[in-house]
Amino acid sequence: MLLALQDVTFEFGARTIVSGASWHIVPGDRVGLIGLNGTGKSTLLRIINGEYSISGGSINKIKNLSLGFFNQDLLSFESDESILSVGMMAFEKALAIEKDIERITAELEHNQTDALLHEFSDKLHEFETLDGYNMRHKTAQVLEGLGFPTAALERPYSSFSGGWRMRVLLARLILQQPDVLMLDEPTNHLDLPSIEWLEKYLINYNGAVIIVSHDRFFLDRMVNKVVELYQQELHHYSGNYSDYEVEKDLRREMQQRAYENQQEYIRQQERFIERFKAKASKAAQAQSAMKRLDKLDLVEQVDSGPSKIKINFNVDKQPGKILVTLSNVSKSFGPIEVLKNTGAEINRGDKIALIGANGKGKSTLLRIIAGTESHEGERIPGHNVVQSFYAQHQLESLHLDNEILEELKTAGSGKNEQELRTLLGCFLFQGDDVFKKIRILSGGEKARVALAKTIISQANFMLLDEPTNHLDMNSVQMLIDALDKYQGSIVLVSHDRYFVSQTANKIWEIVDGEIKEFKGTYAEWEEHKRRQAALLNPNTGNSKKDRKNKEAKETKEEAAPVKAPEPTPVAAPQKNAPIDKEAQKALQKQQRIFQQLEQDIAKQKELKLKIEAELADPGIYNDKTKFLQTEDRYKQVANDLDRLNKEYEEVFEKIMEMESNM
Template identity: 60%
Template structure:
């Protein structure tokens, strides 16, 4: 165990954040710490590092365990040092050794003291063991992985914006390689290529990692355990986020059934007591029933406390077939070319995700479409287009003296105050929050108000720049569902892959200063990219032997087909073997699925909930079957892909 919570209770004044929590972090674990906005996830991280002390219980840390903690408050740090120097701050011991070796070297020039020479040699050995000769290369490699160019690494840290500064501090932290790495919303500051790089890096990270994130894709790929902070309790699930969602649903359903069955039992006993307590012949039995009810361990009713509202878009007018037509559009910032002669078209019904690395000009293209950015070329606006644009500069357009509700009323959506309040609930504004003035809101809260104003408008064309940045997972789902039902058209910039995959039916990517369009979902786009990359690798493999072909000219031409015929025969045997394995895997999968169905039917039987031992045993059996099912599915899919690749 690296870190342990033992019956921890923590309170902020009268508000309980967590009560009687027990949680142990073990070596090699990848943990996703989740919960709705405001439940106290960041507070839990501060308890781990010791910034807060528990009201009751203890937080124990193993001897010598090191912790790295990435969080928003780090942005108060400022310096004139280059970002390379800041990131290399991870190697304090190496830098100290370099200084000591330099001083010892100067001393050795003046004297030939053997003890001094021995000390000098030991320091050199320690430097080598710590990888001191590679720290520049390692630091540059990590910084480049997080999106910095070679030219950037020597620029002063203070020249960079908040998001880029956070990347530098993330680079420093992963180079320190602590035993436990705590990451609070790391993907908020990263573009898609950097998120993918971080995933690969953390996959091979030797320490344990605790991640607070609303990015489902990131959690699904990164974690093997979920800790859910819900109703002041920690609920622990072994598996990724997708497994957690299914398992939580099962737990909630089982608890609700157990609660309902127990309530039926209690009502029966109460009716019995009420009926017979006054009769002398049944008084003893009624008294026994009362004692049984007093001793019963009451099951609590399950109430999922979360915003579960629907956002309903309305549009006043139907636009023409083409909403926006870009013809030969170019944009430069000094010597930096964003797009050159770009041609693209947005049609009615398009829901386009504009993706790519930071600095490629996604937001610039969005502003060009919106008409708020200068450009050369032609942008033709379609018939009956009523647009609404969400971007960071819109925050400045909010009236600081308005309450949130008053600001929403300025959108002239025709919605009642009650409907506006319901909508604001989705954006995490509830109760008295709605009467707060805009001027007292944080930057994130202002962004949510601006986004809500866009959502409530009756526009038939939406342009959204990072709409999910300040939303929790459930609110992201609500927004994705609403945009799926939206009858208008949409183009958005986002790094949230779950949101992109749920929302987009087309993908735009800026490649070589052009807008490249893919007609299909994000999942289909990624599969297509993988196929293209595989095809390129295969083509390179074919080209290599082709270059050596002249050496084979002296061989008889008829001899060439013979080795290929033998190879085809081997392939046929291999295919037959794979087909047999696939057939068996198919049967195994069907058997496990049938086993799971039988258990589900048993769990659906109310009789099984009155017996706690049987109920627990069934739950354990079901978990084991679910794991078998996951393994069988994986084996089935792997063999299916192999068979398909050989048959094609």
């Protein structure tokens, strides 16, 4: 164990962030810390980081535990050194020894004493032990992985914008290799290739990683545990974000069933008490029933959860078949050529995602489509097109002296005040928030107001530049649902792969200044790219490990729907083929293990059903200790069943591989 929170309570002013929270972090943990906006996820990371003092409980750490915390406050760091030098600050000890070596080298030119030579030898050894000779190469490798071209590594840190500075600071942090790496929205400043690089890096990271992110794809690929901060408590789940959603629904269902059963039990007892409390012969029993009710540990009703309000678009006019045609379009910024004699056509019903690395011209192309960016070539607008454009620079068009609600009224949507307030609720403006002046809002809040104005514009063609940047997962899902029903056309730029995968029916990518169109979803595009890469590199995927992974995946997909699998028979040897007796014996051993696992899984399933029946009995809630013990048994059985299923799949894969080699 690296770190343990035990019954921790923390208040921020009059507001309680966590109460009696416990959490154990062990090596290899990849934890997604989730919760609604404003619940205190970032505050909890600061508590772990030692920035705030807790009011109750304890935080225990192993000796010399190193913590790394990536967050927005890091932007206060300033430096005129190159980004390579800033990244290399991660190797603090090695850099100090390097200076010592330089000092000793200078002294040795004039004074070659034995003591100085010994010190020089010791320093060289220590520098090598710290891998100092590779620190420059490692730093360059990480910076390039996060999107910096080699030529930019010597540029001053101070010459970069905030988003690029955050990448440098992220590089420095991960190069420090802390025991516990805490990342607060690490993908916010990264483009798609950089996110994919970070995923590959973190998969092989030796320490524990805690991630706060609204990027579902990132969480699904990165985490093996989820901790939800909800109603001042920490709720623990195994698996990735998708597993969390399934398990949470199951827990809510069980809790609701337990609540309903207990309420029915309470009604029965109350009817009994009401009927017999006045009868002398039954008065003692009625009194006893009243005492049982008083001692009852009440099960809470399942809350309704986050808002499920739907966002609805209204399209005012039906456009022609073609919305915009681009022909022979070129665009340069000085010597940098972004687009070169390229063309494309946007048709009615298109929902296009424009994806790729930063600096390839995605936002520039979006502005050209909108008609707000000068360029060479032709832009031909279609008939009856009503356009609405959401981008960061649109924030400048907000009226600073308006209240949020007033600002939405200026959009001329025809919606009444209640409808507008409902819509603002989807974009995280609750209650009296709608009366805040635009002037006092943060950049993220202004962006959400601008996005809300885009939504109610009644346009039949929307251009969206990073619309999910300042939304939580619930709001992103509501936006996805709305765009799915939207009858107009869309071109969007986003690095949120889940958002793109749920909204786009076409993918555009800028390659060497040309627009490359793929007609299909993001998942289909990814598969297409994978096949293209395999064609260009025919050896890729042919290694033993790749074949094994592919076979394991196919086996898992085939085995998934099988509820009561039959034992796998031993493959019959070919006639006249030599029989490998050792291989045969090993295969039979795996089959015996396989059959035993089937029996164990069946027993565990029966036990799980039995415990579920016990939890469904209202009487169990009369005894709190018994209820908690039963609940713990249920969790243990569920964990054992999960473990057995994983072992079952592994043995099944082994059998398939052994049979194929015989």
